[in-house]
Amino acid sequence: MSTQPRRRAAALALAAVPFLVLTACTGGGSGSDATAGEDEELTLTALDYYTDEPSHTNMGDRLNACAAEVNATVEHQSVPSNQYNSKVLQQISSRSLPDILMVNNPDLPQFAETGALRPLTELDIDTSAYYESVLNVGKFDDELYGLAPNVNSLVLFYNTTILEEAGIEPPTTWEELRSAAEALTTPERYGFVYSGQAGTEGTWTFIPFLWSNGGSQLELDAPEAVEALDFYTKLALDGFVSTSVVNWTQADAKDQFAAGNAAMMINGPWQIPSLNDTEGLEWASVPIPVPEAGMDVVAPLGGELWTVPVTDPERERRAAHIVECLNSPETQLETALTNNTVPSNREVARQLIEEMPEMQSIVETVSTAYPLTGDSGTKWPIVNEAISVALQSVITGQADPQTAMETAQAAVSK
Template sequence: MSKRFNRRSRSAVISVAAVSVLVAGAALTGCGRQRDSSVYTVLNSSTDETYHRWDAQAMARCGELLGVTVEQQSVPAAQVMTKALRMASSKSLPDIVQFDASEMPTFAEAGGLIDLRTLGLGTEDVPRGIVNFGSYRGTYYGAARSVNTLALFYNKDILRQAGLKVPATWAELRETAKKLTRGKRYGLALSAGGAEDGVFQFTPFMWSNGGDETRLDGPEVVQALDYWKSLLRDGSLSKSTVGWTQADVNDQFMAGNAAMMINGPWQVETLNTKKSLHWGIARIPVPKAGDPSVGPLGGAVLTVPNTGDERRERMAGKIVACLSSEREQLTYALNSWMVPANEKAAAVWRERVPELDALADQVAAARSRTAKLGAGWPQVSLALQSAFQAALTGQSSQAALQRAQQRATSGN
C-alpha cells in the first residue's frame, strides 16, 4: 500500500454498474482515435519524481527490447480509476493501466480487462497469494512488479535505553507502548483515519485475530478494535491518530514523537534521510505467541484494458511481461524498497537488503484485501472507516461494527 496507492476517498468508490456502462462501450467500439502504431501508453500513479523516473527508465528498456516506444501518463493514485473511466467513455483507453490491486476487480468485473494468460504471461515463479492479488474470480488480470505490506518499525535507541525488547504479542505491544510513552512521545503511532490507510492498518489486527471482512461485527473483529481502543485509553496512541495518514505516522516517528509505528516499506527512503535515526523492523505483534501475523498485500498491478484492438493488446501484454520480468522486478524493488513478486527475484532481494528480511516474511503470510469480496471490498472499506471514527471517539466497538456490517450489506 505504498504512498502512491493509498489515497482513496469516499468519492472515489464507483459502482460496478457505472463502470460497466463505460468500459463496455470502449470494448465494443475499440479505439476512438488513430494511434501511432509504435507508441504505447501506460496510465499509472507515479507522480513522485523518483518513481516517475524509475518507471520511465524501465519503460525505455522494455521499449528498446520490443522495438516500440512506451510512455507513461501519471496521475494521483485516487484519480487512476476515474481517469481510466473518462478515457473509456471517450474511446481512448491507454494500452496498459496500473491499478491499485484493490480497485482492479471493479474494472475486471465490468469486462474491461484482458486475461493476461491469453497474452502469454505465466505465473510459475509467483507465489499463489500474489497471483490471487492480481486475479478476479480465478482469472489473472494484473501482474505485480512488487508488493508491500505493513510491519512494526521501532526506534532501536529508545528501546535499548528503556531496556525493552521488541514486542511480539498484543500484550507485549501494549505494555511496551505504555512504558515508552513519555512527555510528548507516544509509545506507538498508527493510522486510524477515515480513509483506506486506516483500513489497511487495521487488517493485520483483524485477520491475525481470526476476524473476517465478511462479518464485520464478529467477535474477533470487535476484539481487534477494542485492542486499538485500549492503546488509545492507555495514552500510548495520540488522539490525533483518527486523522493521521500513514505519511503522518511516519512524520511523527521521524520527529521522535513515537517510539514505534505501524507502516510500510515505502517509508524507508524517507527514514534513511535522517542519519541519526536508528530504526529496526519486525512482524506486527499477534494476539498470542505462535499466532500467524497476517498482514495485507498492497501495491499495484499492471493490466491490459479490453479495447478491441487485438494487435495492440498483444504488444501491451509483451510490455507487461517485460516490466514484470525477474530482472525488472528486482531493479524496481531495490529502488523502491518493495518486495519483488517473483520468488527468484525476492530471494536475491533478501540478500541485498537483509535489514528488511522481516518484511519479506510478513509478505509471505499476507493476503489480498479483495480475495474474498472482489469488487465488494470498497463498500466494506468505507463501512470500516466510519466504524473507526465512531469507536475511537467514544462509541462502543460492538455498536460501531454492527452499524458497519449493516452499511456493508445494504450499501448505505
C-alpha cells in the same frame, strides 16, 4: 471467498516511484519467441498516473525498451491519480482503453468486473516464480488480470535504543505489544503510534489486526472483528497511543516516531529513507504482532498492477510481452533497491534481503499477505468507509467496539 484470510497464505496502495535506471528485460512468456522482432512495427498505448518527473519519463523509457523487443513503440500517457479512475471508467464505457493499463490494486475488481481486461492466463505469461500472495492481488473471481512487479505492506517499527534501555524485546503477540506499549509510555512519550485518520490510511493500518484474528471485511460484527477493534482502540483509550491518531496520516505517525515521541509504530517501508535520514535515530522492524504465538500475520499488500485491456490478439500479444518485461527479475530488484519495495519474484526477494537486511520483516510479511480487497471485492469502498467510521467513533469515545462494528456491518450489508 474465505472469511478467514490467514488460512489462505496468500490503499491506499502506495505507489513505488518508477525505475530510475534501464536494464535489459528477460521474459519467457508471450513475447519471447524468436520471430517477435520480425513482426510488422506496431504502436501501442499505455496509461498510468506517474505524472511527476522524472517518473513519467523513466516509465516511458522503460515501456519503449520493453516494446522494442517485439518491434513496437509505446505512446505513453499519464493522468493525475485523483482523475485516474474516472478516466479509466470513461475509456471502458467508450471502449477506448489503452493497450497497457496500470491499475491501483484496490481498483482491480471494479475494472475487471466490466470484462474490459484480458485474463493474463490467456496470454501465456509465466508467473511460476511469483509469491502466491502477490498473484492473488492481481486476481478477480480467481482469474489473474494483473501483475505487480513490486509490492509493499506494513510492519512494526521500533526504536532500538528505547527498547534496549527498557530491557524490552520487540513484541510478537498482541499481549506482548500491549505490555510493551504500556511499559514504554512515559509523560514525554507514547509507547506506540499508528495512523487512525479517516480514510484508507487509517483503515489499511487496522486491517492486519482484523485479518490476523480471523476476521473478515464483510462480517464486521463477528466476534473476531469486534475483538480486533477492541484491542486496537483500547491501546489509545488506555493512554498508550495518543488519541490524536484520529487526525494522523502514516506520515504523521512516522514523524512522531522519528522525533522520539513514540517508541513503536506501524508503517510501511516507504518511510525507510526518512527514518535513515533522521539523525540519532536507531530503528529496526518486525512483522506486526499476532493474537497468539505461532500465527502468521495477514497484512494487506500495496502496489500497482500492469494489465492488458481487451483489444485484438496481436496487440494483446505484444502488450503481454511488455507487461512481462516490466516484471523482469532485473527490473524488480532494481526497483526494490531504489524504492524499498519487495520483488514479486520469490528468488529476487531473497536477493533483496542479502543486499538490504533491513527489508527482512517486509519480505516475511509479504509472503503471507493478502490483497486489500481480497474478501471485499467491489464492496471495498463501502468497507473502507465503514471501518474508518468505526475506528474514529471508538477512539473518540462515541461508541463501544461492539456498537461501532454493528453499525459498520449495517453499512456494508446494504
